[in-house]
Amino acid sequence: DIVMTQSPDSLAVSLGERATINCKSSQSLFYSPNNKNYLAWYQQKPGQSPKLLIYWASTRESGVPDRFSGSGSGTDFTLTISSLQAEDVAVYYCQQYYTTPPLTFGGGTKVEIK
């Protein structure tokens, strides 16, 4: 199974500042035949179900604000919130879909306001 490790477990960022979340996979998620990284990011706000933010490591889902961006390749990935808003308080999860089953998630990163 591919193990997904997120860091940090939590972070507190001031409004308007940048938040950076890291996700590391135990195996490369890059598939050379189509030049894609098989990684998605989700946002789970308090009391809500998860919501897809990004797939293919960097493609924003329709309707997701452009302050959210994904980057990285291979085994190391980053979700960046360029200017944190109050409504971005949530837990963020990465998920690999390179080798399944199982589909595996990172442990989550909680983002709070400083």
Add this chain to the structure above:
Amino acid sequence: EVHLLESGGGLAQPGGSLRLSCVASGFTFSNYVMSWVRQAPGKGLEWLSALGGSDGSTYYADSVKGRFTISRDNSRNTLYLQMNRLRAEDTAIYYCARLYSGFCTKTSCLDWFDPWGQGTLVTVSS
């Protein structure tokens, strides 16, 4: 609008059974792989099972293989999860999710989850 609504959660005894349902609307249900994911209280997300739209392909996590059975009724736009031999560690919110598929690597054709239902809480306790 795409919508998923789970039901069937509640309190079950250890060793008991429950059946969860997920009614889908807003898309052609039979065209999509559907999946169950759970979240234990205060914990992260754990994928459990997936079922192909029309080919009947099933996939299970080792933690539930042999105890849980996924099924669907495309005429009713409904996904099910039959949970048997329940354990205390099965206590969680259970989410239904549409699973995109088809962008295959050599080792997978299952992709990302979108959207998710609101979840149904299962508590296993005596």
